[in-house]
Amino acid sequence: MAILPIIIAPDPRLKKKAETVAAVDSEIGELMTNMLETMYLAPGIGLAAPQVGVLKRVIVLDITKGEGPPDPICMANPEITWCSEEEVTYEEGCLSLPEQFDQVTRPAKIRVSFLNKKNMQEECEADGLLATCIQHEMDHLTGTLFVDHLSHLKRGMILRKLKKLKKLNAS
Ligand code: K1U
Ligand code: ZN
Numbered sequence: 001m002a003i004l005p006i007i008i009a010p011d012p013r014l015k016k017k018a019e020t021v022a023a024v025d026s027e028i029g030e031l032m033t034n035m036l037e038t039m040y041l042a043p044g045i046g047l048a049a050p051q052v053g054v055l056k057r058v059i060v061l062d063i064t065k066g067e068g069p070p071d072p073i074c075m076a077n078p079e080i081t082w083c084s085e086e087e088v089t090y091e092e093g094c095l096s097l098p099e100q101f102d103q104v105t106r107p108a109k110i111r112v113s114f115l116n117k118k119n120m121q122e123e124c125e126a127d128g129l130l131a132t133c134i135q136h137e138m139d140h141l142t143g144t145l146f147v148d149h150l151s152h153l154k155r156g157m158i159l160r161k162l163k164k165l166k167k168l169n170a171s
Contacts (some may be wrong), residue, residue, distance in 0.1 A: 003053035008166060009096050012161050015143040018048075018055045018143045021076045025120040026030065028058060032117055034042045034072035035060045040070075042093045046133045048140030051096050052106040059137035063129050075114035078138055092146045098165075100158045104149045106135045 007013050021028055031054060039047040039060055047116055049058040061073045088108040093101045110131045113123040136146060147155040 044049040046137045048137045065066040074117040081113040084109040
Protein backbone atom coordinates (compact mmCIF):
# COMPACT_ATOMS: atom_id res chain seq x y z
CA MET A 1 0.00 0.00 0.00
CA ALA A 2 1.15 3.54 -0.65
CA ILE A 3 0.07 7.12 -0.03
CA LEU A 4 -0.12 9.00 -3.33
CA PRO A 5 0.57 12.75 -3.61
CA ILE A 6 -2.63 14.73 -4.33
CA ILE A 7 -2.35 17.40 -7.06
CA ILE A 8 -3.45 20.87 -5.90
CA ALA A 9 -5.23 23.31 -8.24
CA PRO A 10 -4.55 25.26 -10.31
CA ASP A 11 -2.71 22.56 -12.26
CA PRO A 12 -3.16 21.61 -15.95
CA ARG A 13 -3.14 17.89 -14.99
CA LEU A 14 -6.52 18.37 -13.25
CA LYS A 15 -8.07 19.64 -16.52
CA LYS A 16 -7.28 16.53 -18.60
CA LYS A 17 -9.70 13.77 -19.63
CA ALA A 18 -9.18 10.29 -18.15
CA GLU A 19 -9.08 7.11 -20.27
CA THR A 20 -11.41 4.11 -19.96
CA VAL A 21 -9.72 1.11 -18.32
CA ALA A 22 -9.73 -2.20 -20.21
CA ALA A 23 -10.38 -4.24 -17.05
CA VAL A 24 -9.86 -4.11 -13.29
CA ASP A 25 -6.67 -6.16 -13.26
CA SER A 26 -4.05 -6.32 -10.49
CA GLU A 27 -2.58 -2.93 -11.50
CA ILE A 28 -5.96 -1.14 -11.29
CA GLY A 29 -6.79 -3.08 -8.09
CA GLU A 30 -3.56 -1.80 -6.51
CA LEU A 31 -4.35 1.74 -7.70
CA MET A 32 -7.80 1.49 -6.03
CA THR A 33 -6.21 0.25 -2.76
CA ASN A 34 -3.65 3.08 -2.77
CA MET A 35 -6.32 5.68 -3.61
CA LEU A 36 -8.50 4.48 -0.70
CA GLU A 37 -5.54 4.69 1.68
CA THR A 38 -4.71 8.20 0.39
CA MET A 39 -8.37 9.29 0.72
CA TYR A 40 -8.70 8.00 4.32
CA LEU A 41 -5.46 9.72 5.36
CA ALA A 42 -6.33 13.09 3.73
CA PRO A 43 -9.11 12.75 5.06
CA GLY A 44 -11.75 12.81 2.37
CA ILE A 45 -14.94 11.05 1.30
CA GLY A 46 -13.90 10.53 -2.32
CA LEU A 47 -10.92 10.59 -4.65
CA ALA A 48 -10.52 10.33 -8.43
CA ALA A 49 -7.44 8.93 -10.18
CA PRO A 50 -6.58 12.23 -12.02
CA GLN A 51 -6.16 13.87 -8.59
CA VAL A 52 -3.16 11.56 -8.03
CA GLY A 53 -1.83 12.06 -11.57
CA VAL A 54 -3.32 8.89 -13.11
CA LEU A 55 -5.48 9.60 -16.19
CA LYS A 56 -7.71 6.54 -15.81
CA ARG A 57 -11.47 6.37 -15.19
CA VAL A 58 -11.18 5.18 -11.58
CA ILE A 59 -12.82 6.65 -8.47
CA VAL A 60 -13.06 5.60 -4.81
CA LEU A 61 -15.53 6.75 -2.16
CA ASP A 62 -16.49 6.23 1.48
CA ILE A 63 -19.04 8.67 2.86
CA THR A 64 -19.15 7.15 6.39
CA LYS A 65 -16.69 9.86 7.64
CA GLY A 66 -15.29 7.46 10.26
CA GLU A 67 -18.72 7.09 11.92
CA GLY A 68 -19.38 3.35 12.11
CA PRO A 69 -17.67 0.67 10.03
CA PRO A 70 -15.90 1.76 6.82
CA ASP A 71 -17.83 1.29 3.57
CA PRO A 72 -15.28 1.66 0.75
CA ILE A 73 -16.61 1.81 -2.81
CA CYS A 74 -14.34 1.42 -5.85
CA MET A 75 -15.53 2.15 -9.38
CA ALA A 76 -13.83 1.85 -12.76
CA ASN A 77 -15.45 3.29 -15.89
CA PRO A 78 -18.46 4.73 -13.99
CA GLU A 79 -21.35 5.82 -16.23
CA ILE A 80 -24.53 7.57 -15.10
CA THR A 81 -27.42 5.67 -16.69
CA TRP A 82 -30.21 7.77 -15.14
CA CYS A 83 -30.55 10.91 -13.05
CA SER A 84 -33.54 12.53 -11.36
CA GLU A 85 -35.02 15.85 -12.42
CA GLU A 86 -35.09 16.75 -8.73
CA GLU A 87 -31.91 18.54 -7.69
CA VAL A 88 -30.14 19.00 -4.37
CA THR A 89 -27.57 21.51 -3.16
CA TYR A 90 -24.59 20.50 -1.01
CA GLU A 91 -21.61 22.41 0.31
CA GLU A 92 -18.76 20.73 -1.58
CA GLY A 93 -15.07 20.59 -0.85
CA CYS A 94 -12.20 19.01 -2.78
CA LEU A 95 -8.86 17.60 -1.71
CA SER A 96 -7.35 19.35 -4.78
CA LEU A 97 -8.80 22.71 -3.59
CA PRO A 98 -7.80 22.66 0.09
CA GLU A 99 -9.97 24.67 2.52
CA GLN A 100 -12.31 25.89 -0.25
CA PHE A 101 -16.01 25.10 0.01
CA ASP A 102 -19.10 26.25 -1.87
CA GLN A 103 -22.67 25.25 -2.69
CA VAL A 104 -23.14 23.11 -5.81
CA THR A 105 -26.51 21.96 -7.20
CA ARG A 106 -26.71 18.56 -8.90
CA PRO A 107 -29.32 15.84 -9.61
CA ALA A 108 -30.55 14.42 -6.27
CA LYS A 109 -30.65 10.76 -7.38
CA ILE A 110 -28.58 8.84 -9.91
CA ARG A 111 -28.14 5.34 -11.23
CA VAL A 112 -24.55 4.45 -12.05
CA SER A 113 -23.02 1.43 -13.75
CA PHE A 114 -19.36 0.56 -13.23
CA LEU A 115 -16.76 -2.19 -12.91
CA ASN A 116 -16.14 -3.11 -9.27
CA LYS A 117 -12.82 -4.13 -7.65
CA LYS A 118 -13.49 -7.73 -8.74
CA ASN A 119 -13.90 -6.63 -12.38
CA MET A 120 -17.65 -7.37 -12.21
CA GLN A 121 -20.14 -5.03 -13.91
CA GLU A 122 -22.48 -3.50 -11.29
CA GLU A 123 -25.29 -0.95 -11.27
CA CYS A 124 -26.39 0.93 -8.17
CA GLU A 125 -28.76 3.74 -7.28
CA ALA A 126 -27.54 6.56 -5.06
CA ASP A 127 -29.06 9.58 -3.38
CA GLY A 128 -28.03 12.14 -0.76
CA LEU A 129 -24.33 12.75 -0.16
CA LEU A 130 -23.34 9.55 -2.04
CA ALA A 131 -25.03 10.77 -5.26
CA THR A 132 -23.33 14.17 -4.93
CA CYS A 133 -19.94 12.60 -4.18
CA ILE A 134 -20.13 10.17 -7.16
CA GLN A 135 -20.98 13.08 -9.50
CA HIS A 136 -18.16 15.21 -8.02
CA GLU A 137 -15.62 12.38 -8.52
CA MET A 138 -16.91 11.63 -12.04
CA ASP A 139 -16.44 15.32 -12.90
CA HIS A 140 -12.71 14.87 -12.14
CA LEU A 141 -12.61 12.23 -14.92
CA THR A 142 -13.48 14.91 -17.49
CA GLY A 143 -11.24 17.60 -16.00
CA THR A 144 -14.09 19.39 -14.24
CA LEU A 145 -13.69 20.79 -10.71
CA PHE A 146 -16.55 21.84 -8.41
CA VAL A 147 -15.52 25.49 -8.95
CA ASP A 148 -16.46 25.04 -12.64
CA HIS A 149 -20.09 24.88 -11.41
CA LEU A 150 -19.75 28.30 -9.73
CA SER A 151 -19.91 31.80 -11.20
CA HIS A 152 -16.88 33.08 -13.12
CA LEU A 153 -16.28 35.53 -10.26
CA LYS A 154 -16.31 32.92 -7.46
CA ARG A 155 -14.16 30.48 -9.48
CA GLY A 156 -11.60 33.19 -10.19
CA MET A 157 -11.44 34.20 -6.49
CA ILE A 158 -10.88 30.61 -5.29
CA LEU A 159 -8.26 29.78 -7.96
CA ARG A 160 -6.35 33.04 -7.34
CA LYS A 161 -6.31 32.27 -3.59
CA LEU A 162 -4.91 28.77 -4.25
CA LYS A 163 -2.31 30.12 -6.70
CA LYS A 164 -1.06 32.53 -4.01
CA LEU A 165 -0.97 29.74 -1.41
CA LYS A 166 1.03 27.49 -3.77
CA LYS A 167 3.54 30.32 -4.39
CA LEU A 168 3.90 30.90 -0.62
CA ASN A 169 4.42 27.18 0.05
CA ALA A 170 7.02 26.93 -2.73
CA SER A 171 9.11 29.85 -1.40
O1 K1U B 1 -11.29 15.82 -3.62
C1 K1U B 1 -12.29 15.11 -3.67
O2 K1U B 1 -12.81 14.84 -4.74
C2 K1U B 1 -12.85 14.58 -2.39
C3 K1U B 1 -13.92 15.46 -1.76
C4 K1U B 1 -15.27 14.84 -2.12
C5 K1U B 1 -16.51 15.63 -1.89
C6 K1U B 1 -16.73 16.34 -0.73
C7 K1U B 1 -17.93 17.02 -0.54
C8 K1U B 1 -18.91 16.96 -1.49
C9 K1U B 1 -18.67 16.26 -2.65
C10 K1U B 1 -17.49 15.58 -2.84
C11 K1U B 1 -13.68 15.49 -0.27
O3 K1U B 1 -13.66 14.49 0.37
S1 K1U B 1 -13.40 17.03 0.49
C12 K1U B 1 -13.27 16.60 2.22
C13 K1U B 1 -14.57 16.30 2.87
O4 K1U B 1 -15.61 16.61 2.33
C14 K1U B 1 -14.60 15.62 4.18
C15 K1U B 1 -13.47 15.19 4.81
C16 K1U B 1 -13.55 14.56 6.05
C17 K1U B 1 -14.75 14.38 6.66
C18 K1U B 1 -15.88 14.81 6.04
C19 K1U B 1 -15.82 15.42 4.79
ZN1 ZN C 1 -12.62 16.80 -5.83
